[in-house]
Amino acid sequence: xxxxxxxxxxxxxxxxxxxxxxxxxxxxxxxxxxxxxxxxxxxxxxxxxxxxxxxxxxxxxxxxxxxxxxxxxxxxxxxxxxxxxxxxxxxxxxxxxxxxxxxxxxxxxxxxxxxxxxxxxxxxxxxxxxxxxxxxxxxxxxxxxxxxxxxxxxxxxxxxxxxxxxxxxxxxxxxxxxxxxxxxxxxxxxxxxxxxxxxxxxxxxxxxxxxxxxxxxxxxxxxxxxxxxxxxxxxxxxxxxxxxxxxxxxxxxxxxxxxxxxxxxxxxxxxxxxxxxxxxxxxxxxxxxxxxxxxxxxxxxxxxxxxxxxxxxxxxxxxxxxxxxxxxxxxxxxxxxxxxxxxxxxxxxxxxx
Amino acid sequence: xxxxxxxxxxxxxxxxxxxxxxxxxxxxxxxxxxxxxxxxxxxxxxxxxxxxxxxxxxxxxxxxxxxxxxxxxxxxxxxxxxxxxxxxxxxxxxxxxxxxxxxxxxxxxxxxxxxxxxxxxxxxxxxxxxxxxxxxxxxxxxxxxxxxxxxxxxxxxxxxxxxxxxxxxxxxxxxxxxxxxxxxxxxxxxxxxxxxxxxxxxxxxxxxxxxxxxxxxxxxxxxxxxxxxxxxxxxxxxxxxxxxxxxxxxxxxxxxxxxxxxxxxxxxxxxxxxxxxxxxxxxxxxxxxxxxxxxxxxxxxxxxxxxxxxxxxxxxxxxxxxxxxxxxxxxxxxxxxxxxxxxxxxxxxxxxx
Numbered sequence: 001x002x003x004x005x006x007x008x009x010x011x012x013x014x015x016x017x018x019x020x021x022x023x024x025x026x027x028x029x030x031x032x033x034x035x036x037x038x039x040x041x042x043x044x045x046x047x048x049x050x051x052x053x054x055x056x057x058x059x060x061x062x063x064x065x066x067x068x069x070x071x072x073x074x075x076x077x078x079x080x081x082x083x084x085x086x087x088x089x090x091x092x093x094x095x096x097x098x099x100x101x102x103x104x105x106x107x108x109x110x111x112x113x114x115x116x117x118x119x120x121x122x123x124x125x126x127x128x129x130x131x132x133x134x135x136x137x138x139x140x141x142x143x144x145x146x147x148x149x150x151x152x153x154x155x156x157x158x159x160x161x162x163x164x165x166x167x168x169x170x171x172x173x174x175x176x177x178x179x180x181x182x183x184x185x186x187x188x189x190x191x192x193x194x195x196x197x198x199x200x201x202x203x204x205x206x207x208x209x210x211x212x213x214x215x216x217x218x219x220x221x222x223x224x225x226x227x228x229x230x231x232x233x234x235x236x237x238x239x240x241x242x243x244x245x246x247x248x249x250x251x252x253x254x255x256x257x258x259x260x261x262x263x264x265x266x267x268x269x270x271x272x273x274x275x276x277x278x279x280x281x282x283x284x285x286x287x288x289x290x291x292x293x294x295x296x297x298x299x300x301x302x303x304x305x306x307x308x309x310x311x312x313x314x315x316x317x318x319x320x321x322x323x324x325x326x327x328x329x330x331x332x333x334x335x336x337x338x339x340x341x342x343x344x345x346x347x348x349x350x351x352x353x
Numbered sequence: 354x355x356x357x358x359x360x361x362x363x364x365x366x367x368x369x370x371x372x373x374x375x376x377x378x379x380x381x382x383x384x385x386x387x388x389x390x391x392x393x394x395x396x397x398x399x400x401x402x403x404x405x406x407x408x409x410x411x412x413x414x415x416x417x418x419x420x421x422x423x424x425x426x427x428x429x430x431x432x433x434x435x436x437x438x439x440x441x442x443x444x445x446x447x448x449x450x451x452x453x454x455x456x457x458x459x460x461x462x463x464x465x466x467x468x469x470x471x472x473x474x475x476x477x478x479x480x481x482x483x484x485x486x487x488x489x490x491x492x493x494x495x496x497x498x499x500x501x502x503x504x505x506x507x508x509x510x511x512x513x514x515x516x517x518x519x520x521x522x523x524x525x526x527x528x529x530x531x532x533x534x535x536x537x538x539x540x541x542x543x544x545x546x547x548x549x550x551x552x553x554x555x556x557x558x559x560x561x562x563x564x565x566x567x568x569x570x571x572x573x574x575x576x577x578x579x580x581x582x583x584x585x586x587x588x589x590x591x592x593x594x595x596x597x598x599x600x601x602x603x604x605x606x607x608x609x610x611x612x613x614x615x616x617x618x619x620x621x622x623x624x625x626x627x628x629x630x631x632x633x634x635x636x637x638x639x640x641x642x643x644x645x646x647x648x649x650x651x652x653x654x655x656x657x658x659x660x661x662x663x664x665x666x667x668x669x670x671x672x673x674x675x676x677x678x679x680x681x682x683x684x685x686x687x688x689x690x691x692x693x694x695x696x697x698x699x700x701x702x703x704x705x706x
Contacts, residue, residue, distance in 0.1 A: 175579035175592050176571070183567045190564060192545060211543060214536045215568065218529070223655055226528035239528050299652070302576055 001101040001108050004202055006253040007092040012063045015039040015093065020126045029113035033103040034123050037062070037093035039085045041070050042078030044132060051134045052076065052349075053124065054085040055142030055149035057169075057330065058262045059254060061087050068332035075345035081138060086124050088145065089115050090261030097197070097257035109257055110197030117145075117269045121152045125160070139163035139349060140288075143330045144301070145262065148173070148269035151309075154286045155271040162353035164288040165345055168295045168327055171309050172279055173269040180219055180300050181267045187211035188256050197257050205256045212259070213247040220247075222297035222326035230324055234333060283312040290316040291348045293341075297326040319344040354454040354461050357555060359606040360445040365416045368392040368446060373479045382466035386456040387476050390415070390446035392438045394423050395431030397485060404487045405429065405702075406477065407438040408495030408502035410522075410683065411615050412607060414440050421685035428698035434491060439477050441498065442468050443614030450550070450610035462610055463550030470498075470622045474505045478513070492516035492702060493641075496683045497654070498615065501526070501622035504662075507639045508624040515706035517641040518698055521648045521680055524662050525632055526622045533572055533653050534620045540564035541609050550610050558609045565612070566600040573600075575650035575679035583677055587686060636665040643669040644701045646694075650679040672697040 009015070015037045023034035039062035044051060054065050054076070062085035070076045076083055087093040090112075095104060097112035107113060128134040140161050142150040147169020154164045155171070170177070188194060191208025199205055225231075231242035251259075275281035290313050294306035303320055310318045321340045323329030332338050362368070368390045376387035392415035397404060407418050407429070415438035423429045429436055440446040443465075448457060450465035460466060481487040493514050495503040500522020507517045508524070523530070541547060544561025552558055578584075584595035604612075628634035643666050647659035656673055663671045674693045676682030685691050 174576065175582075176574075176576040179567070179579065179592065179596070180571045183564070183571050186564050186567055187540070190543070190560060207543060211536070211539050214532070214539055215571075218533045218536050218568075219571065221529075223527065223529040223653070223658065226532065227658070229528075239532070243532070300576070305576065305580070 001105070002098045002201060002255065004092070004098055004255050007099065007255070012061050012093060013039070013066060015062055015087070018127055018131055020123050020130065023119060023123050025113055025119050026116045027114040031089070031095055031104065031107065031113070033095070034089070035095045036089070036123060036127055037087040037091065038127070039066060041066070041083040042081050044082040044134070048132075048134055049136060050080065050138050051082045051084060051128070051132070052139045052141060053128065053137050053153070054083060055120075055124070055140065055146035056085065056088050056091060057142070057144035057146045058266055059251065059259065061091055061093055064331065068338065069341070074338065075342045075349055076141070081349075084128065084132070086127065088120050088149070088262065089123065090258050090265065092255055092258045096255065097261055098255035112257060112261055114264055115261060117148045117152045117265055118156065118273065120149055120265070121156055124149070125157060136160050137162060139165065141165040141167070141345065142169070143167040144169045144327065145266050145269070148266065151271050152269070154288045154290060155274055155282050158285050158287045161288040163348050163351075164286070164290040165293060165348055166290070167293040167321070167341070168298055168301050168330055170269070170301055170305055171271045171283060173267060174305055177300050178267045181263045184212050184215055185260055185263050187215055188260060194256060199256065202252070202255050206252050209252040209254070209256065210248050213243065213251040216251070217243050217247055219299050220326065220328040222299060222324055224297065224324050225326060228324065280312055283309060284314070286313050287315060289348065289351055289353055291319045291344055292316055293319045293321055293344055295321045295323050295327060295329045297324055297329070299326055301327060354458070355451045355554060355608065357445070357451055357608050360452065360608070365414050365446060366392070366419060368415060368440070371480055371484055373476050373483065376472060376476050378466055378472050379469045380467040384442070384448055384457065384460065384466070386448070387442070388448045389442070389476060389480055390440040390444065391480065392419060394419070394436040395434050397435040397487070401485075401487055402489060403433065403491055404435045404437060404481070404485070405492045405494060406481065406490050406506070407436060408477070408493065408499035409438065409441050409444060410495070410497035410499045411619055412604065412612065414444055414446055417684065421691065422694070427691065428695045428702055429494070437481065437485070439480065441473050441502070441615065442476065443611050443618065445608055445611045449608065450614055451608035465610060465614055467617055468614060470501045470505045470618055471509065471626065473502055473618070474509055477502070478510060489513050490515060492518065494518040494520070494698065495522070496520035497522045497680065498619050498622070501619065504624050505622070507641045507643065508627055508635050511638050511640045514641040516701050516704070517639070517643040518646060518701055519643070520646040520674070520694070521651055521654050521683055523622070523654055523658055524624045524636060526620060527658055530653050531620045534616045537565050537568055538613055538616050540568055541613060547609060552609065555605070555608050559605050562605040562607070562609065563601050566596065566604040569604070570596050570600055572652050573679065573681045575652060575677055577650060577677050578679060581677065633665055636662060637667070639666050640668060642701065642704055642706055644672050644697055645669055646672045646674055646697055648674045648676050648680060648682045650677055650682070652679055654680060
């Protein structure tokens with residue numbers, strides 16, 4: 001276990017750690033004490049039918065949703081819904097390689113087992129049912145890896161999900177995306193300071209984390225983001241200052257093993273695991289009203305990949321979000337981003353299931 | 354100096370090494386004995402007005418042009434034209450960090466000076482004039498970094514270039530492209546075996562070269578290339594086999610310093626250096642009939658970047674090449690690629706200057 005101050009209430013505000021007990025994993029092995037970080041907004045009604053689950057993306061947490069997506073002025077309105085954001089396994093807040101202690105000490109650091117998107121969803125379902133008594137979800141909403149979890153929910157538990165909004169992500173990870181994630185992972189594991197996952201501090205792996213950030217710079221934003229110098233609107237003077245002042249510190253604060261845990265999951269997200277590899281059959285199981293919401297300038301979850309999946313979901317619509325930031329438009333920094341998200345999510349949440 | 358058997362006649366066939374003497378460089382310093390590898394096809398006519406210069410791309414040489422682009426069945430027809438392919442400085446065949454010996458021993462390996470696209474073009478112009486007596490070029494043709502050189506020719510020597518075909522490249526490198534190249538370079542220089550450029554063999558840097566290949570896998574081809582498993586047509590059984598059996602051996606045979614020399618140039622290609630940073634003015638200098646030929650699925654020289662430059666060239670046309678391979682469509686492995694190239698180049702070469 002490593003003490004990394006980034007993964008704390010100081011940086012992530014209020015959240016509760018809730019254990020769902022032992023979690024047996026799809027790949028074998030288990031997490032002895034599966035603690036999930038949970039932030040809630042609003043009130044669960046008596047019928048317990050107003051709950052929205054929000055799932056989190058790679059390197060993200062509930063914090064971005066609290067700060068940008070959830071509020072009385074947004075579709076994710078805590079005055080109407082009970083919104084539960086559950087940080088994914090490996091997020092650094094929920095059980096993760098770097099924080100595995102106590103009953104989880106046996107799976108600390110390099111000994112952390114491989115976790116799949118399905119494991120997250122099983123743990124989330126158990127938490128919602130056992131801790132909150134929630135059996136059905138008004139909606140599941142998530143971006144990127146959160147979209148992977150959203151699809152997994154809709155396919156694995158079709159009767160439990162009334163509405164689904166996978167944003168900037170796919171139900172089956174693409175081979176290009178696998179290779180992208182491999183390049184990201186290699187940047188970290190190749191750092192001699194990584195020491196096969198038994199480093200003493202994330203600071204030992206800073207060079208690898210910076211290279212990882214450098215590859216995000218290439219794929220996370222669009223070519224036009226850089227061409228138009230959109231970073232100027234974020235108060236930077238040069239692209240180098242933006243990379244060094246935003247992307248690098250964003251990632252170097254994080255734990256390498258935690259990032260690698262999430263990447264391993266991301267690479268292998270695939271709802272067709274439920275149907276012997278048949279993606280049509282898997283997506284055909286979805287009964288949730290589903291808005292598939294790719295970002296037009298996304299370089300690694302391109303619209304056409306999302307559209308191909310949307311076309312296979314009976315109760316779905318394609319809602320393309322326009323954002324020159326590309327995939328990292330998810331950070332909701334563009335002033336035109338949240339109005340689109342709110343429009344689409346609002347339409348979805350206000351529509352009959 | 355390092356003995357690297359890849360850079361030899363065994364792997365690159367016939368070429369001549371021709372010296373243009375001392376080359377003083379834009380960034381300062383000089384190459385004492387600037388030897389360029391040159392392959393020619395066809396015969397220079399008496400008027401010396403049928404010469405076509407072909408420039409080379411990153412990691413490439415005259416070999417790909419000889420094998421795929423040049424022939425009686427192609428627009429680049431040696432029965433009609435005298436085709437001169439000049440390998441760029443840093444290519445490993447022309448003067449490069451790894452082969453700097455004799456009078457160039459003082460600039461071997463990590464001591465090799467920074468070279469710019471303009472330096473290449475100055476050396477090429479001198480070679481054509483002094484060695485072949487060629488004063489004007491029927492055309493200049495090049496892809497990727499070869500397109501950068503093609504643009505540089507058309508802007509620097511407008512009276513010497515009758516026709517120009519920049520394929521899959523830009524006149525001013527984009528910031529996104531700069532960051533992409535930086536990620537590639539970092540993959541190499543971060544390898545402990547790189548030893549600040551003073552490694553004993555490229556084999557010492559194999560891990561870095563493989564990571565560099567892994568990033569090429571993400572950006573060099575299109576997302577659809579991987580989705581459609583186009584590599585199957587190249588006789589591979591899996592994407593991993595393709596990466597390990599094609600991309601990795603392709604790059605690990607090469608010299609790290611040579612690749613870095615080319616990358617430094619690539620990052621800074623900019624014809625507006627001739628006009629105080631004014632790209633409109635620079636492109637306005639072009640009098641060559643110019644066909645701008647981006648590849649539709651190119652992820653780092655996207656069509657829109659090429660179109661924006663084309664719109665600023667008076668005597669130009671945009672000819673988009675369709676190829677699911679993306680940028681590395683340049684390898685001409687798609688059966689539909691060369692017919693398009695030949696159509697466009699044929700139209701250009703058959704049109705009045």
